[in-house]
Amino acid sequence: IGTGWCACNLSLSGMYGSLCSPNFPEPYPRDMQLRWNVSVPDGFQIKLYFSHFDLEPSYLCEYDYVKGEVLALFCGKEQTDTEAVPAQQALTSPRNSLSLLFSSDFSDEERFSGFVAHYSAVDIDECSERSGEDALCDHFCHNYIGGYYCSCRYGYRLHSDNHTLECSSDVFRERSGVLSSIDFPAPYPKSCECLYRIEVEDGFRLRLQFDSHFDVEDHPDVSCPYDYIKIKAGSAVFGPFCGDRSPGVIQTDSNVASIVFHSDSSGENLGWRLGYTATGESMSRCCKQTHSWEL
Ligand SMILES: [Ca+2]
Ligand SMILES: [Ca+2]
Ligand SMILES: [Ca+2]
Incomplete structure (x- = not known):
């Protein structure tokens, strides 16, 4: 699966990495389904973008496509005027894992070279992500890379419930x-x-x-x-x-x-x-x- 530098693994757990369609940059095989599972440590989410994208275009991406869970469904060629190509759009997973599915159908009208994607782990800002009654801290919230912690005003103690x-x-x-x-x-x-x-x-x-x-x-x-x-x-x-x-x-x-x-x-x-x-x-x-x- 894949060629040399990318996407040999269907399970990726580094802080960053690359994945690409099988045989890239040669045309991808027909009738194939591949799923990549990317996971990063707790406290991080995954940001993924495509540096190359060339899949058979189709209405609603019913022929060949790349699907990122419920986040996105992509197909088509970058140079054509379709809305389904990812272009500069990055996918950000809500949690610390992301599943990406590649699917090709039984035929291709021309040669399509597939895709290359890159991901990196980015910190979740727990303090700004949730507010009001959902806030993780009721007093002061401090975000750091990979986590967060709560504190309260000087001279007081914060209970172990963090609230x-x-x-x-x-x-x-x-x-x-x-x-x-x-x-x-x-x-x-x-x-x-x-x-x-x-x-x-x-x-x-x-x-x-x-x-x-x-x-x-x-x-x-x-x-x-x-x-x-x-x-x-x-x-x-x-x-x-x-x-x-x-x-x-x-x-x-x-x-x-x-x-x-x-x-x-x-x-x-x-x-x-x-x-x-x-x-x-x-x-x-x-x-x-x-x-x-x-x-
Ligand atoms: Ca096809
Ligand atoms: Ca009250
Ligand atoms: Ca954080």
Whole structure:
């Protein structure tokens, strides 16, 4: 099959290569079907073009043809005015393999020398190829030759699922403070899983007050299926909260609260902010004096 420099192999797996019709540049045999399977490593696709093309022309290429999977069907002579010759058109495979079929029928009206094709592996730009909810990364996407990787903003961790931004603050230990969604009042990032923890001395009770500006993605019928904020204080759970109505004031009976904020992979909402205060007495002061030791 083929002559010397090209197309001896029907299975090609190099990063580049050439293939041509059998006997090239002599006329190709009649009544023949040949299939080349080209494959390149994951993360690449195949670009193939023809440097020579001379096949028997026919209506809809029903006599002799070269077919690249569902991508293209070619026949005819380069110098003639047919639309079926590949000319400068390159075939690009969607994945890392390409199957090319050559077929000739039982007759030829004149001599046709066949074709020569060349392929090379080209990088798939995973970052620009898929966007929106199909995007491979929800935060930052970095393309490189043969692959891609995801990252997220400085100071945060990316979950091993490549999508979720994990954030957890230091524990808030002051008797009052303010916390908010990332970037508030600008839209919070998508795919976040954030944990905030407030811990003041025993005996105090935490009181949380949400800003009136509150905007967390919601759903008209289902309770907070997309994004939500949830608060746990002692044995009490508050929320989930979402929508555009501020939850207002939450009085807890606990000196410890954890606040979980979750956002899904879409939407643009402004988020939330809350201030907290601790009311009550520090127990540590009163109880230290009650210790007595009798030996
Ligand atoms: Ca023919
Ligand atoms: Ca790539
Ligand atoms: Ca969302």
